[in-house]
Amino acid sequence: MSLSNYSVAFIGLGNMGGPMAANLLKANAKVCVFDLVPQAVAELQSQGATAAASAEEAVKGADIVISMLPAGRHVQGLYLGDSERGVAGLIDVLEQNTLVIDSSTIDAATSILVGKTLAEKGIAFVDAPVSGGTAGAAAGTLTFIVGGEVSAYEKAQPVLSAMGKNIFHAGQNGAGQIAKICNNMLLSVLMVGTSEALQMAIDNGLDPKVMSDIMLQSSGRNWTLELYNPCPGVMPNVPSSNDYTGGFMVDLMRKDLGLALDTALKSHSSTPMGAMAQNLYNMHSMQGSGMRDFSSIFELFSAQNKQQ
Amino acid sequence: MSLSNYSVAFIGLGNMGGPMAANLLKANAKVCVFDLVPQAVAELQSQGATAAASAEEAVKGADIVISMLPAGRHVQGLYLGDSERGVAGLIDVLEQNTLVIDSSTIDAATSILVGKTLAEKGIAFVDAPVSGGTAGAAAGTLTFIVGGEVSAYEKAQPVLSAMGKNIFHAGQNGAGQIAKICNNMLLSVLMVGTSEALQMAIDNGLDPKVMSDIMLQSSGRNWTLELYNPCPGVMPNVPSSNDYTGGFMVDLMRKDLGLALDTALKSHSSTPMGAMAQNLYNMHSMQGSGMRDFSSIFELFSAQNKQQ
Amino acid sequence: MSLSNYSVAFIGLGNMGGPMAANLLKANAKVCVFDLVPQAVAELQSQGATAAASAEEAVKGADIVISMLPAGRHVQGLYLGDSERGVAGLIDVLEQNTLVIDSSTIDAATSILVGKTLAEKGIAFVDAPVSGGTAGAAAGTLTFIVGGEVSAYEKAQPVLSAMGKNIFHAGQNGAGQIAKICNNMLLSVLMVGTSEALQMAIDNGLDPKVMSDIMLQSSGRNWTLELYNPCPGVMPNVPSSNDYTGGFMVDLMRKDLGLALDTALKSHSSTPMGAMAQNLYNMHSMQGSGMRDFSSIFELFSAQNKQQ
Amino acid sequence: MSLSNYSVAFIGLGNMGGPMAANLLKANAKVCVFDLVPQAVAELQSQGATAAASAEEAVKGADIVISMLPAGRHVQGLYLGDSERGVAGLIDVLEQNTLVIDSSTIDAATSILVGKTLAEKGIAFVDAPVSGGTAGAAAGTLTFIVGGEVSAYEKAQPVLSAMGKNIFHAGQNGAGQIAKICNNMLLSVLMVGTSEALQMAIDNGLDPKVMSDIMLQSSGRNWTLELYNPCPGVMPNVPSSNDYTGGFMVDLMRKDLGLALDTALKSHSSTPMGAMAQNLYNMHSMQGSGMRDFSSIFELFSAQNKQQ
Missing domain, CATH: 1.10.1040.10 (N-(1-d-carboxylethyl)-l-norvaline Dehydrogenase; domain 2)
Incomplete structure (x- = not known):
């Protein structure tokens, strides 16, 4: 299946995120990437991705946003912002009907909070943590366990299928993490x-x-x-x-x-x-x-x- | 496969031993049975077994002796005797080349002791504890895990196959229990x-x-x-x-x-x-x-x- | 020892807080009390306390503020406020040099956060969780384990001594909880x-x-x-x-x-x-x-x- | 208190038994010792003990027999013999009214078996395992926890007091071990x-x-x-x-x-x-x-x- 109609923003290009984004490129998706590490961005750029200078820039015009970050505070900061540091969240720039897929393994409470807050603005959110390790990420054989509305789950499936082999729907937001x-x-x-x-x-x-x-x-x-x-x-x-x-x-x-x-x-x-x-x-x-x-x-x- | 050439003594006709002996009868083995509970003996007799009045009587002329008892002390007492109570063991009456199959689940140390002592008289011994429960015993689908010499294991196989579905060779005497x-x-x-x-x-x-x-x-x-x-x-x-x-x-x-x-x-x-x-x-x-x-x-x- | 020179605000008059405040009154302290449950306030009033209609009112003019609340979120809300609910914290009304003693058993992280934030305004804070149960609270034989600066610990001692028998200094803020x-x-x-x-x-x-x-x-x-x-x-x-x-x-x-x-x-x-x-x-x-x-x-x- | 009227046989002169026997000598008891290691015997001999060439010899004429051995099988072998090895036990040579004190730490079942068997011959037995280590053994400050009849416990006390500080009566035979x-x-x-x-x-x-x-x-x-x-x-x-x-x-x-x-x-x-x-x-x-x-x-x- 070709993802040539999909415009994806991918944020977080580490050991897992990098090869996952690469598999989206192989499936012909348009992918705009961002990471705090310039080299990680350059690596994906060399494989056909568009490089963004910030998360805000990366998500412009994206149908689907995928994030792959280390911990709950990073995910919350990315989407909801961080009032202590005066940083705005993507919630202020994402358009309605965007689908957000967070593949980070984090606490369910954060997934639920982010999902609920985004939903209030009409933005769909699924938590979709993976298993399968870096080998699975490279081979596109990851397992995704998804929490969110059925409609969001179904919308996420083609994109997840380009990166993984088994995709489960566990229940509502947070259920993927649990x-x-x-x-x-x-x-x-x-x-x-x-x-x-x-x-x-x-x-x-x-x-x-x-x-x-x-x-x-x-x-x-x-x-x-x-x-x-x-x-x-x-x-x-x-x-x-x-x-x-x-x-x-x-x-x-x-x-x-x-x-x-x-x-x-x-x-x-x-x-x-x-x-x-x-x-x-x-x-x-x-x-x-x-x-x-x-x-x-x-x-x-x-x-x-x-x-x- | 027919066991019509086999003469088997079966000692211990409880919830497990009873149906196991019955399956040997169904496979056309000659089976002589003994249990301390007369009703258990009568039940097997009605299915074609020969009743014995004692363990010693049961094993006369048997090629293969099978026991199914509750604990290590019963197995040791049956085969090696109990000097405290002045009871002789089957070791004194079993003929050379008899194969003893003990299917009781007991401590490996007792299995090893009994096996070693019988071996000194030229009697082969395998420990062959089962899993599968009373349902498996009735259906003839037990799993046997066997410890003993390869030759004894091979000799035991046709008989065990009449009572079970999976038969494993775990190693030397005691290995079945372990x-x-x-x-x-x-x-x-x-x-x-x-x-x-x-x-x-x-x-x-x-x-x-x-x-x-x-x-x-x-x-x-x-x-x-x-x-x-x-x-x-x-x-x-x-x-x-x-x-x-x-x-x-x-x-x-x-x-x-x-x-x-x-x-x-x-x-x-x-x-x-x-x-x-x-x-x-x-x-x-x-x-x-x-x-x-x-x-x-x-x-x-x-x-x-x-x-x- | 008489506490007649002390003006204490006591917030949280449950099974533990009520008898603790009563012991301060017995030691002749001036005590102004607040609780969300009017009956709890009335009970202390009948024993000589001044009733306050809010926490803010209770702490006016107090040298020492004592709180005894169920969980970390209550303590944080009381002192630092709750921006989600638009509630201000006592931090905005407490005077410099006030000593805050929080005797709630809560997570150390909250104690540390509250202590650090109050310190920025020149307000001293100790976490002083107790053991000894309701019987110890009534008898004035509680054990207090205190976390905070030595100077704050020393200032807290006379007041804690009116409510308890053993008072330990465990280390900096949070150490009492730990x-x-x-x-x-x-x-x-x-x-x-x-x-x-x-x-x-x-x-x-x-x-x-x-x-x-x-x-x-x-x-x-x-x-x-x-x-x-x-x-x-x-x-x-x-x-x-x-x-x-x-x-x-x-x-x-x-x-x-x-x-x-x-x-x-x-x-x-x-x-x-x-x-x-x-x-x-x-x-x-x-x-x-x-x-x-x-x-x-x-x-x-x-x-x-x-x-x- | 002087033990000059006591004739004690001490069997097992290891890290614990050696210093324990030495303390009996210091209290003026007559002590006849045996151990499989000749040096251990010689060491006690130099402190005033009589050396025996065997356990049987050591117990001749003893009012009290004390043993300090590594494991249950050694204790059982010493007192009841070992039929497999054709070794007789002290039970055949001990006189009626001898008191046996076994200070080994072993399984209670063996203590109970030995105690019961000796009792049938009129020989009193207590299990009296110790704590306090080699330092306590040298200083005579061991703790003894005794299982056996009250009369035997009382008879053992003066001797145990020469080796230890705390002596408890835990119950019947085996209770000391438990x-x-x-x-x-x-x-x-x-x-x-x-x-x-x-x-x-x-x-x-x-x-x-x-x-x-x-x-x-x-x-x-x-x-x-x-x-x-x-x-x-x-x-x-x-x-x-x-x-x-x-x-x-x-x-x-x-x-x-x-x-x-x-x-x-x-x-x-x-x-x-x-x-x-x-x-x-x-x-x-x-x-x-x-x-x-x-x-x-x-x-x-x-x-x-x-x-x-």
Whole structure:
């Protein structure tokens, strides 16, 4: 499908945003980009994007605005402005019927606030956080989990399809964020639980590959055993077989677990497993593993200097 | 495949052993049965089995002996005897080249001890604990996880195939037990982790069915989301949609988690997630849910009288 | 010591604030009070306070302003105003050299923000959260944990001494809040840990009173064994011997644990024990115990319908 | 008090048993000693003990037998014999009315079995595990927690008083062991909980000494804050201020936690905090800290390479 009729503004061209914008260009969309880092803008310009000198300039004439930013305060500042710093938000310049797609992973409360405030001006907003990492961003195989009105979700689909493979509608504004962090909290539990089960098997003389195969065909089956075994040597081409490089960094998992537990505190939800995983990942990062793949949590259980 | 050339002794005809022995009869095996409960023996007799008055009598002339007993002390007593009570074990009467298949779920140490002691007399032994519950026992669709020599494993296969669908070779004696409890420990973690993720989504306004669908296609995917969703109403024909009746009882999960943590203590393995699940299942049982399906742990997170 | 030279404004006359203000009156301070609930104001008026129709009116001419409010947003609104609602804050009317003492238990970030903003106008601020409950408030035996400049701490002391017995200086603004929640997080861990140790002793045939005495004189000694034994019948005149009524409510502990874990998330601190306690208190409250004393967590471990 | 009328056999002269036997000699008891290590025997001989060539020889003519051994199997083997190895137990040679005091820290089940079996021959038995470490053993300031009949407890007291300062009667046989591990399980929870509270205070800018003082006088008070602060520099002359050397080793705490959780599994007790502590100590040991003082668990929370 060609996006040649679409005029897209893309704000935030980091490790994820850059390749995502590039995929829109490949799908023939008109893309105007902005980032605080001039090099990031130049890189996209070289691939066919129009460079803007500011976010305000980037969104002029855009049908669709996409943002990919680090945290909730950046998203709120971009769209609603920051009265403390006297900075205006895009809300003052966006035209009615523009669709805003925020793909940042942030707290749901901010997504809800931004969505509600934009809606008062007739501007549609969806939160559409992604999973799939930088590899997925480059390959255009990301997963998008979308929160917003059905009409906005449907309008976003062609554009998201140019950047991703799976697109889910989770519910109203904020639901995309909630669904993503619930999923990632569960993922952290799967990773830790699988690691300790595998290491206990090893400690009792079993072969981790045999144990993995058995659990994969039994009631212990889960995504980590299917695609991302944390035990070195069991599966080729995964981070555990590459000294835990590549993949999804421990500190990114910590960020998501922080958002998850913050959400649980606010909704008075009990999450003992998620809290356990969050603390283990915290300790793991503090011991120097923050930049390694999150499956390296396996090493908490398999330390080489294991003593009797 | 017909087992008409096989002469099998079956000891222990409870909720699991009874239907397992019946499936051997359906496959045309000659089956001689024993149980301390006369009714259980009579029931199998009516289906074509020969009744024995004792375990010793049951194993006479058998090629293969299968046992299905509640705990390690029963298995050890049956095969090795109990010097305190002056009871002799089957080890004194079994002929060389008999194959012993113990399908009880017990501690690996006992399996290893029994296997080693029988081997000294030339009697082959495999531990072959099952999963699949009473429904699987009746339908002949159990999963067997086998520990023992390859030759014994291969000899056991035709007989196990008459009672089950999946048959795994986990390693040497005891490995069947270890693999089963590692799997079930992980299963308990999946169940608790999935429950808390789903309830947190519900607490934040998401539909549990939508959330389940998203996680099923994302990195939170696991066996409970595929086949055994713990949230009432999401999936038909599972215990959660039937008031948590049927299925796999909380107190059976507690038994398996007890074996798992006992194993972890002995092998100095760290199992924080397994320990958390074990304690939560303990509390859940203490509050009166011991006989309900293990997916009812969901209610720890979704109590109706939830307060702000 | 007489406070007859002090003119105090007291804002927030709830279960804690009311008796605290009354103790200032007993110490001969001039006290002008305000609360949104007219009855609360009338009650203090009958004890000698001057009633104010608004917070602004209450603080006129006051040397010292004391506030006792439910949450951070109330404190921020009171002092800094709420631009969304067009409400001005006391910051616009307080005179230089006034000392503000906020005894609310709130997030440290708000205390720091309010303290810093007031300081810019020359107004001194201390956060001075209390422990000791309504009984301590009535008896004038509260503990105050104070965050702020030494000079402000010293100025606050005479007034705090009229309402409390122990007054600590924890550090700069916010440190009072941090110290209180660290202490209360640890208290929750002591309570749960002591409960499970006592119940395990009981489960193995020991007398809980004997076990308590032994631990009290050994390395398990802690505040709960000294003054607040959670096992019914061990200690007279504590909530556990009075069906867990009175004392410190489960839902207040949940509030403090919520503040603690929110702080831990922000400072990237690992708190596995605190997180465990928070989740157990959450579940306990969800099962209907929110209004009972926090030592009732003992019942999670001692459920009467305990099964084998 | 002089023990000159007492004839004591002491078996097991390790780091604890050696100095304990020496204190009996100082109190003028006649002491006959045995250990598998000849040097240990010679050392006591040089202090006035009679050396025996075997346990059987040591107990001849003894009124009181004391043993201090590493694990349950050693205690059972010593008193009841080991039929597998064809070794007889002291039960065959001890005279009626001998009092046996086993000060080993072992599983309660073995203490109960040994006590019951000896009782059938008219031999009194108490389990009397100690705390206080090698320093307490040398200084004669150990704590003994005794399980057994009141008459046996009273008979043991003078002898125990020569070796210790605090002597508790916990209940029947086995109760000494149970009480000790309940206490030590709680101690591990106090240590971890105090560590995480202190580090969270530090992470938020508080002085750990100030924070410790405040909690010591508040509801967070516990033995570790009184006598064994885990944060370096807060308290002089404790392991944390001496690079975590001396004191009570991590691997000894692991041993006690292993006994505690094994007990919990058998009595179906829920111990989420104890299980958490056990897993954290396990991981801490695996990372190379097994021989350091158990307060070094503080470092799990304060890692120097802490990242944001």
